[in-house]
Amino acid sequence: MQNELGATATGYVTGQDGxxxxxxxxxxxxxxxxxxxxDAVRFGMARPEEHQATNRPMTVATSDxxxxxxxxxxxxxxxxxxxxxxxxxxAAPEAEVIVVDGSSNDGSGDMVRAEFPWAKLxxxxxxxxxxxxxxGLEQCTRPYLxxxxxxxxxxxxxxxxxxxxxxxxxxxxxxxxxxxxxxxSKQRIFGAFYWPNWVEVRKATRVWLLSAACLMTRRDVVxxxxxxxxSFFLYNEEYDWxxxxxxxxxxxxxxxxxxxxxxxxxxxxxxxLTLEEQRGFLYLSSKHASPLFVQGLRRAMQFEGFCYSRIxxxxxxxxxxxxxxxxxxxxxxxxxxxxxxxRGDSVARPQGLKLGExxxxxxxxxxxxxxxxxxxxVTGARAEATPSNVRPIRREPHARRPNRAxx
Numbered sequence: 001m002q003n004e005l006g007a008t009a010t011g012y013v014t015g016q017d018g019x020x021x022x023x024x025x026x027x028x029x030x031x032x033x034x035x036x037x038x039d040a041v042r043f044g045m046a047r048p049e050e051h052q053a054t055n056r057p058m059t060v061a062t063s064d065x066x067x068x069x070x071x072x073x074x075x076x077x078x079x080x081x082x083x084x085x086x087x088x089x090x091a092a093p094e095a096e097v098i099v100v101d102g103s104s105n106d107g108s109g110d111m112v113r114a115e116f117p118w119a120k121l122x123x124x125x126x127x128x129x130x131x132x133x134x135x136g137l138e139q140c141t142r143p144y145l146x147x148x149x150x151x152x153x154x155x156x157x158x159x160x161x162x163x164x165x166x167x168x169x170x171x172x173x174x175x176x177x178x179x180x181x182x183x184x185s186k187q188r189i190f191g192a193f194y195w196p197n198w199v200e201v202r203k204a205t206r207v208w209l210l211s212a213a214c215l216m217t218r219r220d221v222v223x224x225x226x227x228x229x230x231s232f233f234l235y236n237e238e239y240d241w242x243x244x245x246x247x248x249x250x251x252x253x254x255x256x257x258x259x260x261x262x263x264x265x266x267x268x269x270x271x272x273l274t275l276e277e278q279r280g281f282l283y284l285s286s287k288h289a290s291p292l293f294v295q296g297l298r299r300a301m302q303f304e305g306f307c308y309s310r311i312x313x314x315x316x317x318x319x320x321x322x323x324x325x326x327x328x329x330x331x332x333x334x335x336x337x338x339x340x341x342x343r344g345d346s347v348a349r350p351q352g353l354k355l356g357e358x359x360x361x362x363x364x365x366x367x368x369x370x371x372x373x374x375x376x377x378v379t380g381a382r383a384e385a386t387p388s389n390v391r392p393i394r395r396e397p398h399a400r401r402p403n404r405a406x407x
Contacts, residue, residue, distance in 0.1 A: 065159055066094040067144050068216075071136030073129055074150035075102035078111050080262060081150040085116045091156040095146075100136040102126035127341040130228035130237040133212070134347055137227055141356045145222065147238075149213040151262035152179075158257040162216040165204055165253055173225070173250035174217040174242070176210040179261045187261055201256045210252050212238035213261050219355055224248060229348040233338040234273060236280035243288045244348070271320045272337045278324055283333040302328035 070088065074081045081099070088097055098120045101109050112121045124135055133147055144163060148154060158177040165175045178201050179187040199205075212228075215238065225244050228237045242252055278301055285294050305325030312318045320337075327335050334344075347353040 064094060065092045065144075065163060067142050068092065068095040068146060068159070068163065069140035069142040069144070070095050070097045070146045070148050071100065071133055071140065072097065072148050072150050073100045073102070073132035073136065074104065074108055075126060076104045076106045076108065077150045078104070078106045078108040081108055082111060082115065084148070084150055084153060085112070085119060087153045091154055092159055095159075096120070096140065096142055098122065098136045098139050099150075100124055100132040102132060125339075127339060128230065128233035129212075129235075130230045130232050131341040131343070133237075134227045134230065134343075134353055137222065137353060137355055139356050140219070143219045144216060145219060146216045147212045147214070149261065152214050153260040154214060155257065155259060158214070158255070158259050159216075161255050161257045165255065166216060166218055171250055173221050173245035173248075173252055174210055174215050175204075175253045175255055176213075176215045177255050177257045177259045179211065179213060180258045182260050182262070184258075187263065201254055204253045204255050206251050207254045208246065208252070209239050209242040210254065212241075214259055221245070221250065222353065222355065224350055225250075226345075226348040226350055227353040229345040230341045230343045231283060231334055231336075231345055232280050233276050233336050233340050234280075235277040236284045240284050240287060240348070243284075271314075271317045272323075275320045275324055275337055279327060279333065279336060282328065286333050298328050298331060301325075 070092065072081070072084065085097070085099075088095065097116075097118070099112050099116075100122045101112070102124055103126055109121060109123055112119055120139060122135055122139065124132060137145065144166060146154075146159070146162075154177070162175040162177065166172055181187050225241065225248055227241075229240050232240065245252065282294070282298060282301065285297055289297075302325050305321045305323070305328060307321075309318050309321035309325055312321060323337065327333070
């Protein structure tokens with residue numbers, strides 16, 4: 001079933017941490033040379049070869065992002081994930097990075113282990129985007145949290161802008177940059193419902209909702225609001241979280257700094273993702289909208305499903321529309337076509353999700369080597385941690401990884 005999901009999602013297995021392994025992400029010519037010249041221009045950096053000629057490290061902004069944990073859910077997006085991680089080598093070398101892979105079959109996990117040993121890697125069953133994000137958040141050990149799609153290439157400027165706004169305003173629940181296509185044009189893949197894509201953003205602007213493609217928040221906010229509702233498989237989960245934030249007295253901001261988002265990098269053309277989007281919007285509305293609105297929406301979707309299940313020439317799509325008609329008629333808003341985690345909204349409540357401890361970690365030694373994993377007991381060989389192969393490690397919170405090129 002996982003092959004057909006074609007969606008970002010994702011207990012067990014592997015964790016790697018450069019703080020313990022001695023691996024570093026180098027904001028150096030070597031790291032930056034792996035970023036394309038096109039990316040270098042978009043990041044505001046000189047071309048990599050110019051730095052190679054002088055044998056000097058790439059220039060990186062001086063503000064510290066060592067208080068930042070980054071969670072990247074990914075599913076069958078190896079090439080894009082590689083590019084995202086290479087971007088982070090330059091944009092945020094001191095940040096903690098956690099990749100949550102949804103049991104991909106394209107070698108994504110092996111690629112992360114081999115090329116990015118400084119990243120923590122968790123391989124999870126594919127129970128949806130919210131499930132993947134929440135499992136990643138459980139591993140975070142730092143006070144600022146970034147949700148980042150595996151097909152989004154963030155810049156140092158965008159990270160610093162989000163970090164600055166969240167540091168300055170305790171009532172700011174989350175901040176997000178402006179999403180652009182690779183040609184620099186404004187991205188509007190979320191449609192009219194995500195209206196911030198349709199306005200010109202020249203300064204930090206308050207909005208009702210944000211996309212979780214690139215969204216930064218704080219630990220204290222997640223503690224107060226809870227994490228993402230795992231009743232959603234894909235789509236609508238961040239809108240639910242933003243609605244809960246507004247209800248609790250917080251606000252959100254979109255910032256003018258642009259970042260490149262490929263869009264659809266982890267999703268296929270499965271028609272049942274359309275069903276999931278419709279089902280998720282019904283569930284979202286049932287949580288936050290008036291009963292009158294919900295009933296009107298339910299009847300409209302029931303009618304839509306009834307019509308298209310009879311006139312759509314594609315057999316699989318007819319099946320999808322028939323399911324929409326059925327669940328709308330029965331008000332079965334929690335009935336996902338995909339396999340969700342079963343946790344539902346239990347973690348989407350105050351203190352519903354326990355984030356990682358700032359200094360707790362263990363090192364597990366297996367045949368494939370030593371790996372440090374906060375609270376984990378399995379590594380690449382899926383070997384259980386035992387008293388003979390586990391030893392505690394002390395982690396200094398928010399420590400910047402050393403720059404080997406400067407040593």
